[in-house]
Amino acid sequence: MKKGNMRLIISLLVVAALYAGGFLIEHTAGSKSMVVTVLQKGAVYALIAVSMNLLNGFTGLFSLGQAGFMLVGAYAYAILTIPMAKRAAVYQYYDGGWVQFTVGVLPALLVAGLVAALFAALIGMPVLRLKGDYLAIATLGFAEIIRAIVQWDTIGPLTNGSNLLKTYPTLKNIMPGNTVLFTFLVVGVCIGLILLLINSTYGRAFKAIRDDEVAAEAMGINLFRHKQMAFVVSSFFAGIGGALLAMYQGSLQANSFKSAMTYEILLIVVIGGLGSVSGSVMASFLFIACSEWWLRFLDAETMLGNVQVPLLAPGFRMVVFSVVIMVVVLFFRKGIMGTRELWELGNRRQAKGGRKS
Amino acid sequence: MSENRSQNANVLRLKDITMQFGGVVAINNLSLEVNQGEIVALIGPNGAGKTTAFNCITGVYQPTNGEVDFHGTPIAVNHPQGKMIRQYAGINPDAYKNRKPVVYTPDKITRMGIARTFQNIRLFKSQTAFDNVLIGTHLRRSSNLFTATFRLNAREEKANREKTAQLLEIVGLSEEANELATSLPYGKQRRLEIARALATDPTLLLLDEPAAGMNPQETDELGEFIVDIKNRFQLTVFMIEHHMNLVMDISDRIYVLDFGRQIAEGTPEEIQKNPVVIAAYLGVDEE
Numbered sequence: 001m002k003k004g005n006m007r008l009i010i011s012l013l014v015v016a017a018l019y020a021g022g023f024l025i026e027h028t029a030g031s032k033s034m035v036v037t038v039l040q041k042g043a044v045y046a047l048i049a050v051s052m053n054l055l056n057g058f059t060g061l062f063s064l065g066q067a068g069f070m071l072v073g074a075y076a077y078a079i080l081t082i083p084m085a086k087r088a089a090v091y092q093y094y095d096g097g098w099v100q101f102t103v104g105v106l107p108a109l110l111v112a113g114l115v116a117a118l119f120a121a122l123i124g125m126p127v128l129r130l131k132g133d134y135l136a137i138a139t140l141g142f143a144e145i146i147r148a149i150v151q152w153d154t155i156g157p158l159t160n161g162s163n164l165l166k167t168y169p170t171l172k173n174i175m176p177g178n179t180v181l182f183t184f185l186v187v188g189v190c191i192g193l194i195l196l197l198i199n200s201t202y203g204r205a206f207k208a209i210r211d212d213e214v215a216a217e218a219m220g221i222n223l224f225r226h227k228q229m230a231f232v233v234s235s236f237f238a239g240i241g242g243a244l245l246a247m248y249q250g251s252l253q254a255n256s257f258k259s260a261m262t263y264e265i266l267l268i269v270v271i272g273g274l275g276s277v278s279g280s281v282m283a284s285f286l287f288i289a290c291s292e293w294w295l296r297f298l299d300a301e302t303m304l305g306n307v308q309v310p311l312l313a314p315g316f317r318m319v320v321f322s323v324v325i326m327v328v329v330l331f332f333r334k335g336i337m338g339t340r341e342l343w344e345l346g347n348r349r350q351a352k353g354g355r356k357s
Numbered sequence: 358m359s360e361n362r363s364q365n366a367n368v369l370r371l372k373d374i375t376m377q378f379g380g381v382v383a384i385n386n387l388s389l390e391v392n393q394g395e396i397v398a399l400i401g402p403n404g405a406g407k408t409t410a411f412n413c414i415t416g417v418y419q420p421t422n423g424e425v426d427f428h429g430t431p432i433a434v435n436h437p438q439g440k441m442i443r444q445y446a447g448i449n450p451d452a453y454k455n456r457k458p459v460v461y462t463p464d465k466i467t468r469m470g471i472a473r474t475f476q477n478i479r480l481f482k483s484q485t486a487f488d489n490v491l492i493g494t495h496l497r498r499s500s501n502l503f504t505a506t507f508r509l510n511a512r513e514e515k516a517n518r519e520k521t522a523q524l525l526e527i528v529g530l531s532e533e534a535n536e537l538a539t540s541l542p543y544g545k546q547r548r549l550e551i552a553r554a555l556a557t558d559p560t561l562l563l564l565d566e567p568a569a570g571m572n573p574q575e576t577d578e579l580g581e582f583i584v585d586i587k588n589r590f591q592l593t594v595f596m597i598e599h600h601m602n603l604v605m606d607i608s609d610r611i612y613v614l615d616f617g618r619q620i621a622e623g624t625p626e627e628i629q630k631n632p633v634v635i636a637a638y639l640g641v642d643e644e
Contacts, residue, residue: 193506196506196507196508197502197505197506200500200505200506200508200510201491201494201495201498201500201505201510201514201517202495202502202505202506204484204488204491204492204495205492205495207481207483207484207488208481208484208492208495210483211481211482211483211484212479212480212481212482214417214463214475214479215475215479215480215481216481216492217462217463217464217467218415218463218464218467218472218473218475218479219464219467219492219493219495219496219553219557220464220467220468220493220495220496220557221464221492221495221496222462222464222465223462223464229502233502275483339483
């Protein structure tokens with residue numbers, strides 16, 4: 001018991017240090033610096049990656065619908081929070097739109113999650129009866145369908161068709177100067193909830209389903225209901241993540257939620273380790289730092305003296321990423337953390353763990 | 358043993374069970390009974406349909422024809438329908454024609470009180486021995502997703518952990534509680550599977566070759582262990598086993614299956630003398 005308390009105190013201190021660090025970095029480096037961008041986007045992606053890990057890593061459901069649920073969440077948030085005064089301008093092609101009220105940022109985030117969860121509950125009913133690759137294909141299809149429907153002209157007064165949604169509260173204008181702290185707080189609470197869930201009796205049931213469906217069912221675990229739960233919870237947090245992404249981006253268009261986005265998140269999850277929350281979080285910051293900052297030079301045409309450096313041209317970054325994916329899948333299948341968590345590294349029993357893939 | 362039989366309270370009853378996969382009849386018209394407090398063995402050569410019978414009882418398969426009752430309640434009723442009628446190779450396809458099919462998924466049947474182990478051990482491989490057993494307590498939960506996430510079920514969780522620790526002690530695996538389940542030696546994995554099955558609070562325990570791969574000494578210990586847990590948890594045990602010493606030692610009654618058909622039923626003494634059984638196991642001189 002005492003050891004547990006000690007652990008709790010240490011983890012709380014670490015979390016507090018992270019928050020303080022984020023706060024300090026933003027105040028010393030300034031809100032527009034690259035570090036801050038990485039911290040904001042990295043945190044948002046961390047939440048989405050963890051939500052995807054709950055499904056792919058902990059429940060063993062290979063789903064590729066994450067971008068779809070993010071889109072639903074992002075739209076729900078944006079639609080609900082655009083200020084009344086600006087609705088006419090945003091929905092200029094649709095007579096000001098159908099929604100004629102505005103809610104606060106936090107309730108809107110919650111609704112964003114709930115709407116995404118509702119979609120997941122509806123889609124899960126037929127789709128979760130599929131297994132393996134078929135589930136992946138069906139969820140991928142769903143995400144694409146959602147993207148098409150959102151841009152449908154008939155529901156334009158709701159979604160603004162294929163036009164931009166903008167002027168909703170963004171990270172920059174709800175807590176000016178403390179954007180990192182805000183993102184960290186929301187993401188921290190969400191990931192904390194996911195961790196609590198994973199370590200509860202339901203989390204154990206999810207892992208049982210991942211390890212052996214037949215045995216899990218023989219233990220009295222209702223496969224469909226538990227898969228549905230994991231799917232809905234994962235989508236709830238993906239929805240919130242999508243809303244945060246919309247806040248980070250400042251404007252919103254359905255076309256940016258392509259399946260490529262799902263693959264990016266899948267890459268983060270795999271690099272971090274399927275079945276490791278802390279792995280997903282670390283991989284997410286690493287990935288965002290590389291793609292937004294450290295590897296940017298790959299896309300820039302560079303002159304070394306009078307010679308142009310070969311290969312460095314727009315798009316080369318993506319080539320490097322593709323190679324990284326292949327290397328990871330071929331040689332580091334367990335990712336950074338495998339199925340372990342950062343705080344379990346000292347434990348012998350967990351060290352022997354690690355799932356065969 | 359005989360006093361158990363006189364009680365004659367049916368725990369499990371199979372009536373005319375036929376299981377057909379395409380043209381292959383895995384079980385043909387099997388009827389059997391398992392009574393309260395008995396240890397009943399199902400034996401037979403490889404491929405006789407023993408595990409298929411278990412799968413019909415636990416809801417993994419839906420029998421093509423026949424009825425399974427548990428404590429008098431039907432848990433599986435079926436008769437050949439549609440395309441199956443033409444292909445059907447079993448006996449009396451029409452017997453259950455007027456019955457409404459009953460289909461339960463394995464998890465529901467486990468909740469009713471039938472727990473099982475598997476022939477090829479199916480432990481949750483990424484988890485510790487302790488967690489493997491703890492998962493078995495999940496089905497009797499009173500918590501839901503929210504109360505479990507916010508730890509409002511702390512009392513239940515604590516009780517489950519105590520129960521798990523107790524079960525591990527009973528099967529003699531307390532020291533290995535924090536070992537990864539798959540890192541345990543074979544015999545201990547089998548015991549762990551039994552502990553996990555017991556965690557679901559069963560009244561009927563189905564053991565699929567519990568002594569497979571064990572040496573004679575381990576097998577003897579397992580026999581005592583099965584009798585012990587049977588008495589301790591007031592279980593009824595129905596098992597598939599190949600180790601004849603074990604079967605003859607602890608079973609009250611034995612059913613013998615060959616090519617999907619029941620060829621004999623009786624006490625261990627009767628089975629040992631039964632010429633049909635001897636023929637099935639050793640082959641007959643064809644002269």
